[in-house]
Amino acid sequence: MRKHENLPLNLPFGTAKKPEAAEYFAQRLNDPDAWCLVGEMCVETGQKEKASSAFRKALQLADRQSVTKVAEKMIEAGFFDEGVKLLEGRRLDASTLHHVLDVLAQRAERKNFLKLLPQCRWSGNLAYRACGWLAKLYPERAKDLAHEILNA
Numbered sequence: 001m002r003k004h005e006n007l008p009l010n011l012p013f014g015t016a017k018k019p020e021a022a023e024y025f026a027q028r029l030n031d032p033d034a035w036c037l038v039g040e041m042c043v044e045t046g047q048k049e050k051a052s053s054a055f056r057k058a059l060q061l062a063d064r065q066s067v068t069k070v071a072e073k074m075i076e077a078g079f080f081d082e083g084v085k086l087l088e089g090r091r092l093d094a095s096t097l098h099h100v101l102d103v104l105a106q107r108a109e110r111k112n113f114l115k116l117l118p119q120c121r122w123s124g125n126l127a128y129r130a131c132g133w134l135a136k137l138y139p140e141r142a143k144d145l146a147h148e149i150l151n152a
Helices: 009-017 019-029 032-044 048-061 064-076 082-085 095-106 111-123 124-137 141-151
Strands: none
Touching: 019 032, 019 048, 032 048, 032 064, 048 064, 048 082, 064 082, 082 095, 082 111, 082 124, 095 111, 095 124, 111 124, 124 141
């Protein structure tokens, strides 16, 4: 099951097999979530430029709160630099930050991971979790990191 099949917009998108059909529905709905789904579908079919355009349309329609959601979807789709740039300077809730950092760590996006890392200071749980992500991103320094944590 694709990510977008369990969202409220799944009726038109679940039956759409091509990004073009999803784009038709997104134009009619004029909703940032719909355009994010088009972007995800375009990435799945290798249409990176079209995906970028869909995410730009989503951002144009997004309000202040939904910009974070669009940025998160962009990061999931592989638009790391663009998504992280949107999130920089925003205080993210722990759940969103956890998800975004996890995606960046899984994809070995060191540069972008480090840009959001300081936000972990707001949550002891996230700070602890970040140590594991750092060890994964920097395996050559994992032993030193563990030593610093244990002696802190």
